[in-house]
Amino acid sequence: MKTFEYIRPANIGAASATAAQSKTAQQGADVRFVAGGTTLLDLMKLNVETPSRMLDINGLPLDKIEAAQDGGLKIGATVRNSDLANHPTVKRDYAVLSQAMLAGASAQLRNMATTAGNLLQRTRCMYFRDTAMPCNKREPGSGCPAINGANRSLAILGTSESCIATNPSDMCVAMAALEATIHVQGAKGVRAIAFGDFHLLPGSTPERETVLEPGDLITHVTLPPPIAGSKQVYLKLRDRASYEFALASAAIVLTITDGNISRARIAMGGVGTKPWRAPEAEAALVGQAPNQANFAKAAEAALRGAKPRSENAFKIELARRCVAHALSMAAKA
Amino acid sequence: MPKHSQPSPTGTTRRTFLMTAGSTAAAAAFAGHTATGATASEGQGSAAGPDGPMIEGAVAITLRINGKDRQLRVDPRTTLLDCIRETVVLTGTKKGCDHGQCGACTVHVNGRRVNSCLTLAVMNEGNEITTIEGVGTPDALHPMQAAFVACDGYQCGYCTSGQIMSAVALLKEPCGADDASVKELMSGNICRCGAYPNIVAAIQQVRKPG
Secondary structure (H helix, E strand, O other): OOEEEEOOOHHHHHHHHOOOOOOOOOOOOEEEEEEEOOOOHHHOOOOOOOOEEEEEEEOOOOOOOOOOOOOOOEEOOOOOOOOOOOHHHHHHHHHHHHHHHHHHOOHHHHHEEHHHHHOOOOOOOOHHHHHOOOOOOOOOOOOOOOOOOOOOOOOOOOOOOHHHHHHOOOOOHHHOOOEHHHHHHHEEEEEEHHHHHOOOOOOOOOOOOOOOOOOOOOEEEEEOOOOOOOOOEEEEOOOOOOOOHHHHOEEEEEEEOOOOEEEEEEEEOOOOOOEOOOOOHHHHHHHOOOOOOHHHHHHHHHHOOOOOOOOOOOOHHHHHHHHHHHHHHHHHH | OOOOOOOOOOOOHHHHHHHHHHHHHHHHHHOOOOOOOOOOOOOOOOOOOOOOOOOOOOOOEEEEEEOEEEEEOOOOOOOOHHHHHHOOOOOOOOOOOOOOOOOEEEEEEEEEEEEHHEEEEHHOOOEEEHHHHHEEEEOEEHHHHHHHHHHHHOOOOHHHHHHHHHHHHHHOOOOOOOOHHHHOOOOOOOOOOOOOOHHHHHHHHHOOOO
């Protein structure tokens, strides 16, 4: 691990101002915020991340879960994953988020990992994590050995010829389906970012994963007011029963009115280069009866455009079945 | 669970022998640069303490471990795990993968279980840290330690302190009554020997006495 200066910023403004001195807020940032440390310290031990300054934000007042003014929920940046997953309001009104978070990592890691850290969770692509290998995300222009290499766990949606790294988060999949908003304190003030706009597709710049700029500190996430009567499910399929990243997952928020689907929100994990919302599948369901045939059609729509590589073509059918089964689970919930 | 290392007739234990041999070798190889005292004993703190040789870039911190404040000097890169083992010399906490994947390093911070390999020592000032040494003693085992003994919840024992720290924390967490719920909440602790059925039995014995 490279040496760094450890700093506890006095307040949010000071944290943002110091971070603004970094050339980038993306891969290779010179200044990093640390809260849980579960992703960052792991990558620093591998020399994938080499910040010269570490800003410990655990002392900042960002650790509350509160009712938002519009009837939604305000979740602080440093709220621990376990506290969010087990919060009574989240369990009652945003069950898909609680389920997704409890399906992620281990009990120890959930006690450490934070809301903002999970938003910025890095890919598990083995080439990204190994500095002996080329990787366009880690070293722009060096190449992507994953495209013709060990890509069984990698993405089939949102990929490019530069990068097929999967976004590994479970929390983000649920937040995509719940249409969360991310709030940032930046060098030029505060701003709100719609969840779907926060993560970027790799395109030709896979080193750029989010819209964050130097100095941007995520302060909190808001969830819109709960959808009355919505049925919510998170289904995660993986190589072992627990403590494993998704091969495919689905977050479903479904409203059934007078026997037909009146509203559907669907997002997928384990298959996309970013948390993957499936608007085509949602549109295919509205006005339809909640039955197997319609769920299968929606699942088909969700995977349209999927691009398989040498080892991960199985994910297309797996993700289809995951979405269809999660929809049927939600309809029965 | 075995008692503390049994002293030999010469008064040495396996651990003190290895520490002495290791630091003697280090002294020979890096004369003038050794940072570890040959005579350090468990829980005493060693040369990285305030009176030890200077480590470039080290910072002074106070950590509260098992109810006792300890003034330490550590490189900011030092994980809580390495600080507990190498600086404070409480070696019950084990290093397995060092990447948050195995759970051998599990300790409690403010009563909650965490992977001590993925947090820095400097980030834990002001926190109440509990290691396996703070849970029970050979003469007064924590009920979970006694249950691991009774149920044979280990073979080689390397993962055991992490398993027990997780299991003790689990008692205060939301967890269903069935074995499946216990297995789910214990999935962050890997046992290479595969003692899982007995570990689950030990935990259930403590949760459902009698």
